[in-house]
Amino acid sequence: MSGSRTESSEADPAFQRLLRDVERDLGFRTSSxxxxxxxxxxxxRMRRRGVEGYEAYGxxxxxxxxxxxxxxxxxxxxxxxFFRNPEVWAVVREVLREVDGRVRIWSAASSDGxxxxxxxxxxxLDPAIDxxxxxxxxxxIDRGILRRAREGRYRRSGTDDPxxxxxxxxxxxxxxxxxxxxxxVDDRVRDLVTFRRHDLTxxxxxxxxxxxxxxxxxxxxxxxAKARMVSTLLAGLAPGGHLxxxxxxxxxxxxxxxxxxxxxxxxxxxxxx
Numbered sequence: 166m167s168g169s170r171t172e173s174s175e176a177d178p179a180f181q182r183l184l185r186d187v188e189r190d191l192g193f194r195t196s197s198x199x200x201x202x203x204x205x206x207x208x209x210r211m212r213r214r215g216v217e218g219y220e221a222y223g224x225x226x227x228x229x230x231x232x233x234x235x236x237x238x239x240x241x242x243x244x245x246x247f248f249r250n251p252e253v254w255a256v257v258r259e260v261l262r263e264v265d266g267r268v269r270i271w272s273a274a275s276s277d278g279x280x281x282x283x284x285x286x287x288x289x290l291d292p293a294i295d296x297x298x299x300x301x302x303x304x305x306i307d308r309g310i311l312r313r314a315r316e317g318r319y320r321r322s323g324t325d326d327p328x329x330x331x332x333x334x335x336x337x338x339x340x341x342x343x344x345x346x347x348x349x350v351d352d353r354v355r356d357l358v359t360f361r362r363h364d365l366t367x368x369x370x371x372x373x374x375x376x377x378x379x380x381x382x383x384x385x386x387x388x389x390a391k392a393r394m395v396s397t398l399l400a401g402l403a404p405g406g407h408l409x410x411x412x413x414x415x416x417x418x419x420x421x422x423x424x425x426x427x428x429x430x431x432x433x434x435x436x437x438x
Contacts, residue, residue, distance in 0.1 A: 177219070179218070179219040179220050180204065180207075180219050182219070182220075182223070183207065183219045183220075183222065183223050184196075184203060186223055186226070187226070187236070190226075190233075191226075191233055191236070191237060193237055193240055193306075194364075194366040194390075195240075196387070196390070197366045197386055197387055197390030197393075197394075198240075198385055198386060198387065198390070199385050199386065199387060202385045203240065206236075206239045206240050207219075207222070207236070207239075207240075209239060210222070210232070210235060210236050210239050214232065234309075237306075237307070238307055238309050238310070241276075241305065241306055241307035241310060245275075245276040245277060245279050245280055245381075246279055246325075246327075246330045247279045247282070247283050247327055247330035247331050247333070247337070248283050248330060248331065248333040248334050248337065249279075249280070249283075249330075249380070250412055250431075251333040251334065252431060253380075253409065253412070253431045253432070253433070254283070254287065254333075254334060256409075256427065256428045256431050256433045257284070257287065257376070257378070257409060257433070258287055258291055258294075260376055260407045260427070260433065261284075261287065261288065261291070261294050261299075261376065262291065262293045262294060264375045264376075266298065267298045267299075267300065268288075268294070268298055268299045268300070268375055268376070269300050269302075269372070269373065269374045269375050269376075269403070270284055270299065270300070270301045270302070270374060270375065270376045270377075270378070271301075271302050271304070271370075271371055271372065271374040271376070271377045271378070271398075271401055272284065272301065272302070272303040272304070272378050272379075273304055273363070273365060273371070273377060273378065273379040273382075273398060273401075274304070274305055274306075274365065274379055274382040275303035275304055275305050275314065275360070276305060276307075276310055276314070277310050277313050277314050277319070278303055278313070278314030278315070278317065278350075278358065278360060279319070279327070279330075280303070280378060280380070281301050281302075281303035281314070281358045281360070282317065282350050282354055282355070282358060283334075283337075284299075284301055284378070285299065285301055285354045285355075285357040285358055286334070286337050286340045286354055287334070288357065289340060289353070289354065290334065290335075290336050290337065296357060299357055300357070300359075301357050301358045301359070302358075302359050302360075302361065302371055302372060302374070303358055303359070303360045303361075304360070304361055304362065304363035304371050305360075305362065305363070306362065306363070306364045306365075308362060311360050311361070311362060314360045315355075315360050317349060317350035317354075317355050318347055318348070318349045318350075319347060319348045319349075319350075320346060320347050321345075321346055321347060321348065327341075327348040328343055328348055331348070340353070340354050341354075365379075365382075365394045365397055365398075366390065366393070366394065367397075368393065368396075368397055369397065369400075370397055370398065370400045370401025371401060372401060373401060373402070373403050374401055374402060374403060374406060375402075375403050375406050375407070376406060376407045376408075376409070377398050377401055377402055377406065377407070377408050377409070378408075378409045379394075379398055379408070379409070379410055380409060380410055380411040380412075380414075380432075381411035381413075381414070382394075382411070383395075383410065383411065383414045384411065384413060384414060388417065391417050392417040392419050392420060395408075395416060395417055395420045396420060399420065399423055399424075399436065402436045404436065404438065405435060405436055405438075406435070406436050407427065407433060407434065407435050407436070408424065408433075408434045408435075408436070409431075409432060409433050409434075410432045410434075411432065412431065412432055414432060416434070422437070423436060423437055424436060424437060425437055
């Protein structure tokens with residue numbers, strides 16, 4: 166098994182054994198994630214399959230490849246939207262304007278792609294940014310969510326309406342096709358983005374980038390694993406590159422000296438040196 170987990174006296178031994186088995190057999194580093202988050206996701210799958218008890222669910226995982234795939238999808242963090250927290254995007258716009266030459270952007274833990282596509286739309290919307298010089302890579306551990314991201318088609322519902330999200334930035338709706346039940350991202354926007362699978366817990370960056378955006382992942386991550394992930398993101402930054410994290414997230418103490426705050430309230434940082 167890669168990684169380790171500290172067991173408290175209150176921990177359910179059967180649950181801990183299940184997590185160790187998932188990490189060993191499925192390659193998902195449960196030891197990097199918060200126990201409460203993992204328990205919610207596992208128990209949701211157990212309810213869906215009508216299974217009682219972690220040991221019984223472990224046997225189901227042994228027997229069914231489809232359930233192993235479904236659990237991996239469930240464990241991935243897939244909460245996102247277009248132009249989430251619009252005030253952050255105003256700062257991101259300024260960062261992109263400052264980059265000379267080709268602009269390389271990494272949307273880490275990109276979920277269904279809306280964040281990566283938001284950056285692509287921003288390039289088209291801002292006359293100071295040449296979209297022809299923008300390359301965006303969106304990465305996630307979840308193969309299913311990456312397939313949906315590449316499609317660029319998002320269903321509309323009462324609780325998740327992409328059209329409403331896009332109105333946060335003037336002109337963004339010009340880069341999608343809207344139907345009664347879905348929003349489809351235009352090909353010219355999709356062409357700026359490449360999606361591929363990447364596991365932030367592996368310790369290798371997805372390349373070298375001028376801007377790395379990884380928002381609202383670390384709230385689910387154990388503190389030691391968070392420091393390793395931020396180090397991976399730092400390794401993916403070009404000299405003087407920028408990092409954006411979620412509004413409720415902070416950089417681990419061991420990593421703070423590597424960055425200076427561009428906008429501390431909006432969690433935008435620049436690599437020192």
